[in-house]
Amino acid sequence: MSTNQLQKIYKGTIIDSSKNGTFRLLKGILGISTEGKILFREKEEELGNITAKYNVQKEQIDDLERNFLIPGFVDTHIHGPQYKFMGTGLDLPLLKWLEKYTFPTESKFSNEDLAKNVYGKVIDQTLKNGTTTACYFATIHLTASKIFSDLVIQKGQRALIGKVSMDRNSPDFYVEKTQDSLDQNEEFIKYVKEKKNDLVEPIVTPRFVPTCSPQMMKGLGELAAKYNIAIQSHISENVNEVEWVKSLHPDEDGYAAVYDKYGLLNNRTIMAHGIYLTDKEIELFKQRNAAVAHCPNSNFSLSSGVLHLKKLLRNGIKVGFGTDVSGGYSPSMMDCIRQAIIASKATMFNTKNPDDELSYQDAFYFATLGGASALGLDSKTGNFDVGKDFDACIVSPFVSSANFHVFDDDDDIEIFQKFLFSGDDRNILKVFVKGRQVI
């Protein structure tokens, strides 16, 4: 291997999860290539051999000292435009919340200046919080969605972006005609694909069954198949929503069956929430190898309910974590980790089964590699396996502004837990996506 392929070596504490979800803490070295890929992941003792093999220069070695390296977070469900009202309007349950706050705000994204302003800020804010991959909903507006994709590319985040589709049961100021929507979706898909940016992809995005007619869902299923792209939507988040879907589709065998009928439930599908999925629907998810985005902050904030995460996992369902800004009030995946752990404890209070609790190690996995797998991106990101892109955060537990302190007798695992539960973006010093420093 020629020497110019090696860009940099990080030496120090490297924390991630293995493919099977095992928590790993390595005192080691991580080699990054000039293309931003991971060249090697070795124990520190190998530094001498590696130095000789790659003719490493001193200035190529970055000693992390007491800082540590973690994979960037993967937010599998976030609404870019809703960043505008994040932290407000959490007094209503889903359907009323959509009507009173969400649709009026999203409808304003016909304004390109507003789109530039809000989309720029949500990308900056999530990157600052260590989210290197985000799966975004935009709005129904084609131009604003294009602006969103341009900004993501410019700022260097890895992302899936969907122009939202909705042609029924929507206010007259925020609704599309079916064929117009399908045409504009196709234009958006082509627009993003033609950028040939290997970090950003389009994703087919029916808002949810109540706002999408059968013709719309059928057309979107066909677009996803034609362009071989991913699909995202919402499912079984709220009891009234589930009842509504039943009344709209009385002949179908459940909410998941409606998506399935229109080709929207497959191994590139990620559905947010899934709190009220029946056993039969979980089985259908399993058969289709579809994923669930667990959004605990939103589930609490909109009083939707508590997902029985471990039940999905025991049934072999792929799961990622999502902030669901702004049903969720935090853009941070560390908040999501904490709320997922709390949600699992709430489940355990009911079931009395200690195995229903989520460990911090597992929560960290779902916020990184688990999310990448749920989005079909695990060959590229999610941990520090050789050959993947270097999507990472350098974390410092020692910044003076931090929300916690480290004491002399704290070991690495304790320091990591302090960061995970009590830390925040002040501890995230640098963020990289495919080797490019984006923060």
Ligand SMILES: O=c1[nH]c(=O)c2nc[nH]c2[nH]1
């Ligand atoms: O949390 C949610 N946020 C939304 O914007 C939405 N739309 C449909 N269902 C939804 N759930």
Ligand SMILES: [Zn+2]
């Ligand atoms: Zn959502």
